[in-house]
Amino acid sequence: MSEVRSPVESDIMAHYSRAAGHIGLIRLANPPVNALSSAVRHDLCRALERASADTGAKAIVLCGENGLFCGGADILEFSKKTGGPALVPLINAIEAGEKPVVAAIEGVALGGGLEMALGCHYRIAHCQARLGLPEVMLGLLPGAGGTQRLPRLIGFPAALELITTGRHVSAEEALTLGLVDQVTDGDVQEAAVKFAQRVADEPLASRRLSTWKPPCPADLDTLLQGALGRLQSRARGALAPVACVHALQAATLPFAQGIEKEQELMATLFSSPQARAMQYCFFSQRIVGKWSLAGRANWKNTPVRTVHRAAVVGLGTMGRGITVTLVRAGIPTVAMEMDRGQLQAAQQAVTAMLEREATKQKRSLDSYLQLVQFTLERRHLQDVDLVIEAVYEDLALKKRLFSELCAVCRPDAILCTNTSGLDVDVIAGTTRRPEVVVGMHFFAPAHVMKLLEVVRGPRSSPVAVATVVHLGKLLGKVSVVVGNSPGFVGNRLLKPYMEQANFLLEEGATPEQVDGTLEEFGFAMGIFRMSDLSGLDVGWRVRRESGLTGPAVRPEESPRHRLGCRYCPLADLLCERGRLGQKTGQGWYLYEGPEGRKALPDPWLHGFLDEYRRQHALKPRRIDQQEVLERCLYALANEGFRVLEEGVAAGPEDIDTIYVLGYGWPAHMGGPMYHVATVGLSAVLTRLEHFHRAHPDVPQLQPSALLRHLVAQGSPPISKWRELVRVQRSQL
Numbered sequence: 001m002s003e004v005r006s007p008v009e010s011d012i013m014a015h016y017s018r019a020a021g022h023i024g025l026i027r028l029a030n031p032p033v034n035a036l037s038s039a040v041r042h043d044l045c046r047a048l049e050r051a052s053a054d055t056g057a058k059a060i061v062l063c064g065e066n067g068l069f070c071g072g073a074d075i076l077e078f079s080k081k082t083g084g085p086a087l088v089p090l091i092n093a094i095e096a097g098e099k100p101v102v103a104a105i106e107g108v109a110l111g112g113g114l115e116m117a118l119g120c121h122y123r124i125a126h127c128q129a130r131l132g133l134p135e136v137m138l139g140l141l142p143g144a145g146g147t148q149r150l151p152r153l154i155g156f157p158a159a160l161e162l163i164t165t166g167r168h169v170s171a172e173e174a175l176t177l178g179l180v181d182q183v184t185d186g187d188v189q190e191a192a193v194k195f196a197q198r199v200a201d202e203p204l205a206s207r208r209l210s211t212w213k214p215p216c217p218a219d220l221d222t223l224l225q226g227a228l229g230r231l232q233s234r235a236r237g238a239l240a241p242v243a244c245v246h247a248l249q250a251a252t253l254p255f256a257q258g259i260e261k262e263q264e265l266m267a268t269l270f271s272s273p274q275a276r277a278m279q280y281c282f283f284s285q286r287i288v289g290k291w292s293l294a295g296r297a298n299w300k301n302t303p304v305r306t307v308h309r310a311a312v313v314g315l316g317t318m319g320r321g322i323t324v325t326l327v328r329a330g331i332p333t334v335a336m337e338m339d340r341g342q343l344q345a346a347q348q349a350v351t352a353m354l355e356r357e358a359t360k361q362k363r364s365l366d367s368y369l370q371l372v373q374f375t376l377e378r379r380h381l382q383d384v385d386l387v388i389e390a391v392y393e394d395l396a397l398k399k400r401l402f403s404e405l406c407a408v409c410r411p412d413a414i415l416c417t418n419t420s421g422l423d424v425d426v427i428a429g430t431t432r433r434p435e436v437v438v439g440m441h442f443f444a445p446a447h448v449m450k451l452l453e454v455v456r457g458p459r460s461s462p463v464a465v466a467t468v469v470h471l472g473k474l475l476g477k478v479s480v481v482v483g484n485s486p487g488f489v490g491n492r493l494l495k496p497y498m499e500q501a502n503f504l505l506e507e508g509a510t511p512e513q514v515d516g517t518l519e520e521f522g523f524a525m526g527i528f529r530m531s532d533l534s535g536l537d538v539g540w541r542v543r544r545e546s547g548l549t550g551p552a553v554r555p556e557e558s559p560r561h562r563l564g565c566r567y568c569p570l571a572d573l574l575c576e577r578g579r580l581g582q583k584t585g586q587g588w589y590l591y592e593g594p595e596g597r598k599a600l601p602d603p604w605l606h607g608f609l610d611e612y613r614r615q616h617a618l619k620p621r622r623i624d625q626q627e628v629l630e631r632c633l634y635a636l637a638n639e640g641f642r643v644l645e646e647g648v649a650a651g652p653e654d655i656d657t658i659y660v661l662g663y664g665w666p667a668h669m670g671g672p673m674y675h676v677a678t679v680g681l682s683a684v685l686t687r688l689e690h691f692h693r694a695h696p697d698v699p700q701l702q703p704s705a706l707l708r709h710l711v712a713q714g715s716p717p718i719s720k721w722r723e724l725v726r727v728q729r730s731q732l
């Protein structure tokens with residue numbers, strides 16, 4: 001493309017130049033994602049003025065530098081007072097201009113970026129581009145006209161789905177939806193310039209979305225009410241999705257009135273604590289990617305090995321999900337089992353999962369199946385770059401397997417274990433190459449959940465860690481590097497949380513009451529419903545192995561105490577009765593038969609709790625919601641401080657990311673560490689002291705040294721904790 005570029009200063013963030021054929025070209029230049037900062041908006045206004053005044057330009061192409069159109073408003077500026085022209089009038093001005101503007105979209109057009117493209121008269125996308133309005137993920141709504149222009153362009157049902165989920169769509173889907181006018185696999189700017197030349201003399205009036213009559217389907221109210229109901233039960237207490245629906249409802253009004261409503265709703269969200277929490281989550285998920293280890297190695301200076309071929313060993317539920325995740329990312333995968341029957345069952349299940357994936361991605365099933373080799377034979381592991389072990393959670397079995405893997409795999413192959421809490425270093429110790437062993441803790445269902453705990457054993461090499469983190473990114477996961485502590489970070493913090501919930505039952509609460517309170521707080525699922533879903537036998541096995549229950553318990557030990565600390569045997573008693581949760585149709589709740597999903601209050605369980613309390617002379621008392629929340633959540637966060645103190649996690653952002661992405665902590669509440677920071681560390685310390693006085697035999701309620709230290713330091717903001725804990729010992 002020949003281009004006459006006017007001289008520009010290097011710090012200008014929206015350049016104006018002229019492309020061939022009387023086309024003006026505006027390029028956004030604000031790396032890394034061309035976010036619409038106040039400086040960009042300022043320069044964009046100037047560039048638009050130049051373009052409309054340029055008599056040699058009949059039409060304008062708007063594009064971004066560095067292969068990316070625009071990642072939206074500058075999120076970093078949300079917490080600052082900034083000037084510059086506002087986005088809504090700027091987009092209105094683009095739309096109202098006399099010359100056609102064509103958005104040339106490559107990379108991404110997200111949030112304000114897509115809203116700006118909706119203000120343009122035409123949109124052309126590169127076939128690899130992704131488009132979306134993800135503001136809801138930041139506790140906001142598309143407040144630059146997006147809630148008003150999008151339904152006018154693609155209709156209410158599609159706009160509702162895109163805006164309330166924040167989902168990105170591919171260029172192909174965008175074309176089908178009518179969101180873009182053309183998709184190209186060539187140079188998008190060249191295609192846009194040619195397109196602009198073609199439409200330069202076309203009338204513009206019909207291309208201004210704000211002038212389109214709002215589409216008003218007959219069943220709109222039902223559609224919106226249905227969405228509200230679903231959103232309120234899915235993201236309890238979250239304001240943004242509800243505000244998105246209300247803003248969309250206003251798209252039935254004349255455009256100016258709709259925009260007014262959108263701005264009003266946006267203003268409320270913009271200053272809300274929920275938006276701050278969700279933006280904290282956004283940045284936390286980026287901070288955790290910048291890992292560093294106890295030596296000098298870090299995310300920037302450590303080389304990564306390419307994983308050309310991977311293997312999954314053990315094809316139970318987790319192994320199958322991991323296989324699908326690898327194949328979906330285009331990585332040839334050996335899927336290995338030890339037992340022929342298991343292998344056949346796994347092959348069927350994985351094929352069915354890939355079939356669903358192929359339908360969703362509009363790809364052929366074969367394109368996936370040709371990437372996976374199902375086998376019983378160890379020799380097929382000889383040429384893989386990385387193995388993920390996903391066998392039963394049994395240390396002896398894993399140890400045996402790793403010593404075999406070490407013998408059969410290439411010396412440089414990275415050996416990962418998907419253990420959810422066993423000692424990675426003990427497993428590594430069975431190999432001759434402990435440096436290549438890393439924990440790769442996926443969360444169920446592995447092909448859905450975005451979290452990956454990358455466990456660095458004391459002997460894992462930086463290259464092995466870097467390779468696993470990088471692989472996690474390729475798999476679409478957010479990797480959090482954690483130290484090798486029992487239960488790592490996620491499951492370690494779960495223990496005091498569960499214990500408090502169990503103690504509350506002893507003291508008079510019911511599972512429904514505890515879960516109801518947690519769900520009202522925003523958890524997708526209360527702790528008892530979650531335990532029923534995962535299976536009560538998982539924790540039972542761990543407790544038996546660690547001698548907390550079962551034959552190893554000394555006869556003189558009281559049923560409600562272990563090693564001088566309070567212990568609640570309720571979950572063990574349910575397991576002994578075969579009540580293992582959803583899979584057996586009974587657990588903390590009653591289900592409509594085995595595998596039934598709806599948790600119903602169980603009169604038997606209530607009677608069982610009464611009887612248990614009588615037996616142990618426990619006088620039930622009325623427990624209010626605040627106590628449920630404080631005991632469960634502060635005990636969890638208190639363990640979080642211990643994890644930081646011990647250097648098992650690098651910062652509060654790591655813990656919060658793990659809880660939001662892996663344990664259903666509501667993103668609009670930021671995460672456990674963010675929550676206690678918001679409540680106030682001093683208040684949390686006082687409550688923990690109070691609870692510990694009332695329950696001196698519960699060490700988890702004893703405030704951690706780090707919490708005390710932070711309070712003594714005047715409770716610094718959460719953004720400073722990382723620096724403060726870095727000076728302590730790191731296990732990373």
Ligand SMILES: CC/C=C\C/C=C/C(=O)SCCNC(=O)CCNC(=O)[C@H](O)C(C)(C)COP(=O)(O)OP(=O)(O)OC[C@H]1O[C@@H](n2cnc3c(N)ncnc32)[C@H](O)[C@@H]1OP(=O)(O)O
Pocket residue numbers: 032033035071072073074075076087108110111112113134135138140141142143144283286287
């Ligand atoms: C006043 C409001 C008026 C109107 C409403 C409009 C609201 C909005 O537009 S809100 C913003 C909506 N946009 C988004 O939510 C997009 C967020 N970004 C992403 O999803 C991704 O970053 C990406 C897909 C754009 C790129 O992904 P990837 O290549 O994996 O890179 P990273 O995610 O690691 O990001 C790199 C780097 O860029 C920073 N960054 C990304 N987006 C923004 C942004 N919109 N504003 C400011 N900074 C952004 C990100 O934090 C990374 O920074 P570091 O390298 O320092 O970590």
